[in-house]
Amino acid sequence: MSDTVVKITNLVKRYKELVALDNFNLEIKKGEVFGLLGPNGSGKSTTMNCVLSLLAYDEGEIEVFGERMEPSRYDLKKRIGVVPQNVAVFDELTVQENIDYFCGLYIKDKETKSKYVEDAIEFVGLSDFRKFKPRKLSGGLLRRLNIACGIAHKPELIFFDEPTVAVDPQSRNKILENITELNKQGATIVYTTHYMEEVEQICTNILIMDRGKSVASGTSEELKKMIKNTENVVVDIKRLPAEKIEELKKLSHVYEVSYVSDRLTIKCAGGRHNISHVIAFFEKENIEYDRIYSELPTLNDVFLEITGKELRDKED
Amino acid sequence: MAGRIFVTHLKLALREKHALFWTLAFGMILGTLFYVAFHGIYSQESLDSIPTALVTGDALESMKDGEGNAVDIEGMLKELTYDNGKKMLELKTVSESEAEELLANGDVDGVISVTLDEQNAPKFSLEIKENGIGQSVLTVVVGEYQASFDYLRYLYENHPDRLADYFARNDQVIDYVEAKNIGGNNKDPYVAYFYNLMAMVCLFCSLQSLAAMCRNQADIDDVGKRTNLVPVNKMVYELSALAAVYVIQFVATSLVLCYLNFVLGVDFGGELPWLFLMTALGTLLGVSLGFMVAHIGAKSYDKKETILTVITLLGGFFAGLFYHGMKAVMEENCPIVNRINPSAVITDSFYSLNMFGPGDRVTRSVIYMLALAAVFIAIGSLLGRRQRYASL
Ligand SMILES: Nc1ncnc2c1ncn2[C@@H]1O[C@H](COP(=O)(O)OP(=O)(O)O)[C@@H](O)[C@H]1O
Ligand SMILES: [Mg+2]
DSSP: OOOOOHHHEEEEEOOOOOOOOEEEEEEEEETOOOEEETTTTTTTHHHHHHHTTTBBBBBEEEEHHHHHOOOHHHHHHHEEEEESSSSSOTTTOOOHHHHHHHHHOOOOOOOHHHOOOHHHHHTTOOOTTTOGGGGGOHHHHHHHHHHHHHTTOSEEEEESSSSSOOOOOOHHHHHHHHHHHHHTTTTTTEEEOOOHHHHHHSSSEOOOHHHHHHEEEEEEEHHHHHSSSSSSEEEEEEEHHHHHHHHTTTTTTTTEEEETTEEEEEEESSSSSSHHHHHHHHHTTOOOOSSSEEOOHHHHHHHHHSSSSSOTTTOO | OOOHHHHHHHHHHOHHHHHHHHHHHHHHHHHHHHHHHHHHHHTTTTTTEEEEEEEEETGGGGOTTSSOOOOOOHHHHOBOOOOOOOOOOEEEEHHHHHHHHHHTTTTSSEEEEEEOOOOOOOEEEESSSSOOOHHHHHHHHHHHHHHHHHHHHHHHOOOOOHHHHHHHHHHHHHHHHSHHHHHHOOOTTTTHHHHHHHHHHHHHHHHHHHHHHHHTHHHHHOHHHHTSSSSOOHHHHHHHHHHHHHHHHHHHHHHHHHHEEEEEEEESSOOHHHHHHHHHHHHHHHHHHHHHHHTTTTTHHEEEEEEEEHHHHHHHHHSSSTTHHHHHHHHHEEEEEEEEHHHHHHHHHHHHHHOOOOSSHHHHHHHHHHHHHHHHHHHHHHTOOSSSOOOO
């Protein structure tokens, strides 16, 4: 048996004129934490909903567990867990009742179900809130309930659609820990987000998408090797004349210099000791600066270099 | 699995108090209003006979009953009595011009005219100048007469074989429309408004089934995304949820029935178990109507709710909730509406229960309501068969 869990081939999805997915391809292997990274509106949720047979698509093939996914493939659905982008629980039911209900739709045996529900409550850390109605929960706890409802039946394949959006840092860390833990327990994870740090933190394999297309894929290291950017030297500096910026650009290995709100970013491709060259330049020119440090490129740089735009929204 | 879905949806329906509240509140408040409005009328010991002019021209001469006798509409009208035995109408048979004058001078409350249409069927019309108790009673009387004659005509044209049966049961034509049969066991003509009210209450149940069904739709409700992903057949899921809504709503409609019957003392003119059966079937119609509308393509809950509200209110209007003669008017001009308008169908069943008591006609009503509910559910299922959503 092949170890491919999800396979998408030439998927096309249109909303009227808008092409939301444009010949999109993807393959997810068993045991991966697969990160689907892209800015808002790039088509992550659309992809997920197509795979789940919620959404009709125009062209393409979708296979899950090596079989064609259809709305009536209840046997496949049984093995899948989903944590949708928006919290999807019944407001009238308590935390425990919600988890119990959804788990009960997958697990027939009453005892097993009860145990699974307990596990799920423990797992997401909602033990103190089991009798709470969703309305009474904070945003972060609500997200955890949303997760518990999606994973209580211990599925083999779990989809998370931006589970950490608008979540306090504590819940966010808990959620990321949970996902890693679920993966350790054997589940294959599909993780959708526009936060590159999260993807770098937990994903074993990453696909970057933009405007319904796959832009690049691989591990975080592989992705970073794809671009010429190898190092960014960042300097906090109060005032810098424009001609100095031009001179900085002439330093070897430097290919781009930007100066925005007192922060100078010098992008370098290759070369060693780039930071010492910059320091030497400032000494020579007698320019004062506050802080200087060197950064490795991030996935944001990968995205920026490939698409020419920022991955993250300005407001994030 | 179905059991779990059912039980949880019972819980949901009970905790979602709005829907339950509206069914109950609507029935009780409007029922009380009707009661206050009509009670004053028919509880008065000293109800006056209503001065009325009757214009028949020579129309009646050419109208014969089964045995060739001219139908004595005048006699029938004269025999109408209130509960306390007092004559209902103070009838003067006059010419058209005299009638106009009487009405203009306020000497009569209304003019009842009987004419014949092309098929020699009697057409009743009522002319009134102002609104008052007398005029309201006349409106009801004329509406009932028209409906009764129309029914006879319907029998005559479509089931002549049943006519004999019918006459045997009713002695002669007149009996059917005679005063004591205007409201069957219950002689009070206003009871028809309470049938309409019950129909309306039953149809209000559709709002809760709509709400419950829309929650299962991924393009309307976020919870719907989850319920579309569970490994349970969609129809099984929806029908289990629908059954729960039905049970809860039946409790509500039954409470309204009890309130009208026991608290207000409205006499529906049928035995209690039968009244509950009619209420149960009416609720079923309401709930399945909501199910059907829930599966109409529109991607918005509000749109569907509007559609349903329009159906319910228009249905109520055509069935006579606001003007009792309306159903007769529809029967004459567009009978199909009365067959598929759930409000009219429910009103009719209560009506025939009162009019005929348990028997063939009521059995037919029961079967018809079941069939119509089945049609609604079938249409809903067909529309909801769509396997994937075009957009979320
Ligand atoms: N129901 C819809 N109707 C029309 N356009 C839609 C609809 N849903 C999503 N889109 C569009 O499709 C694109 C992809 O959306 P989505 O998959 O939600 O992106 P993401 O999840 O990556 O933020 C966006 O341009 C969005 O505006
Ligand atoms: Mg999204």
